[in-house]
Amino acid sequence: MNLMTAFRNLDSYGRRRAPEVIRHEAALLERRLVRFRPELVRLEVSVSQTRGKKRIRADLRLGLPTGVIAAREEGFGIEPVLHRAFAALGRRLDRLLSRLARAPEWxxxxxxxxxxxxxxxxxxxxxxxxxxxxxxxxxxxxxxxxxxxxxxxxxxxxxxxxxxxxxxxxxxxxxxxxxxxxxxxxxxxxxxxxxxxxxxxxxxxxxxxxxxxxxxxxDAASLDETPDQPAGEPTAADQEMFEFYQPDDLLLLEDLVADEDGEGAETLAVRREAALALHRALADLPVLWRKVVQRLHIEDETPEQTAAVLDLSAQEVARIAEAGRAFLHQRLIEAGHAPDSAEAALADAETEVAQIPQPLEDRDRIATAMTGNRDGRPHGTSNTAEHADH
Incomplete structure (x- = not known):
């Protein structure tokens, strides 16, 4: 880590103690920066004292490949001011590292x-x-x-x-x-x-x-702390780190669209874009409207079944279904799709939704909790093949 210091108007005690405290705190900070190449990390420490007064101000600026974070503290003792400044910088560094690792997601x-x-x-x-x-x-x-x-x-x-x-x-x-x-x-x-x-x-x-x-x-910050400085433009190293920590189970609307085989590339692209527009419009529907539309047009349930599940009357289901369909139709047209393609997207809503099996790990976890075995059989039972072998 490259360390630069600047002292202005410090008294003799401050000029003697400030470098010692800075070297100690910088060494502790450097241990948390092992993921960055040392030559790409730059710490600037500026300590000043108002001429003729005892008030001291410490400004810290930590330059990283992902951007810059800073901290400032003021007080009347050189050591407490520097310790508080480095502590504040450390908290902001922890939040930055947490965001880079996408810790809030896991x-x-x-x-x-x-x-x-x-x-x-x-x-x-x-x-x-x-x-x-x-x-x-x-x-x-x-x-x-x-x-x-x-x-x-x-x-x-x-x-x-x-x-x-x-x-x-x-x-x-x-x-x-x-x-x-x-x-x-x-x-x-x-x-x-x-x-x-x-x-x-x-x-x-x-x-x-x-x-x-x-x-x-x-990643919420305290209102008592100075806001972080805005980060600079991402570097190639930033992009590599982001891709490395990108979670595999990130939820995207694109993943709700079913894959199609046996069609031309142009037709596929048009249908996929229409399906994506349909899902964007579904995301904007009121929750109750979306439930009704999904039951009727995606899960192909009857209005009577939908009314029973949602505890609504048949008249309410019909009214919501009509309003929801009109909303989706209008949104598809606003997204640039022709009226006939909008109608086709609504008609094919059931086939355009991807159905993904539950992960086996999750199913095994549920089976183990409910029956005591990964295969879903209670303890002490055996299958037919096992009986046949004996």
Whole structure:
């Protein structure tokens, strides 16, 4: 690290102690900068004292490949002022390193502690049998539940209703399943288990989204601190670091569009752009409207089923469906699509949505929690092949 110092109007004690304190604090700071090449790091320290007065001001400027951060402190003692200035600079450096590593997207200690294990072991045989029965009921609906959560969370993040990266599909699916386990004996019987899980998922997402909007951001700065200096233009090293830390499960509207085979490149590009425009418009729909449109046009459910799941009347479903379709049609036209292509995009909405199977790791985690085994069978049971071998 390149270190530059400047002292103005310091008394004899300040001129003697300031270099010692700066060298000590700079050495501690340098240990946190091992990811940067030393020749690309520059620390400038300026300490001044008002002529004829005892007030001291310390200005620190740390130049990194990713930009510049600074800190300033004032006081009446050279050592306390420098220690506070370096402490403030260290806090801002920690926030910068956290953003570079995208820590807010994966480092949530409280949530990780809760979701490290989906459920504790069953306390008795009756609870184990209850969990196994519940898993048998929901096993065939896990892929559908995963896609419902994935789509809705993507729309919420795309519209800005939920901070990007604040919630995860895995944790929302787990929370939905736990909610279902608590009340599955009281589940409504007028519609299927899949519809019941869908309703639970929507309520879970809505509650978690409200909590996420109220939560303090992970990289929030104190109002008592001086704002960070704006970063400079990104370098090649910045871009490499960003690509290295780019999360694989980043939610994008593009990932909701199904892949098509057997068509020409030009036709494919037109259909994909129309599908993306449709998803952007869906993200802007009011939440209730989006649920109705998805049930009717993407999941191909009947108005009666939609009304039962959403606890609406058939007249309300029809009114919302008509208004939502008109909204989407207008948005597609505003996005530059011809009326006939807009109609085609709405008609093909079901086939244009990608359906992705739930990750095997997540499914195994749920099966282990509910039955005690990764394959979904309770402890102490064996399959037919095992019986045949013996």
């Amino acid at each position: 480092k949530r200690p409280a949530r990780r502690a809760r979701t490290g294990r989906l459920l504790p072991p069953a306390p008795d045989r009756a609870e184990a049998d209850r969990r196994a029965l519940f898993f048998d009921l929901i096993e065939d609906h896990l892929d559908h539940l995963y896609n419902v959560v994935r789509r809705e969370l993507t729309y919420l993040e795309a519209s800005g209703a939920v901070p990007a990266g604040r919630l995860s599909v895995r944790s929302l699916v787990a929370a939905t399943i736990l909610s279902g386990l608590e009340r599955f004996e009281q589940r409504p019987t007028e519609f299927s288990v899949g519809d019941w899980l869908t309703g639970l998922a929507w309520r879970t997402i809505e509650a978690e989204a409200r909590a996420a909007r109220r939560a303090v951001p992970d």
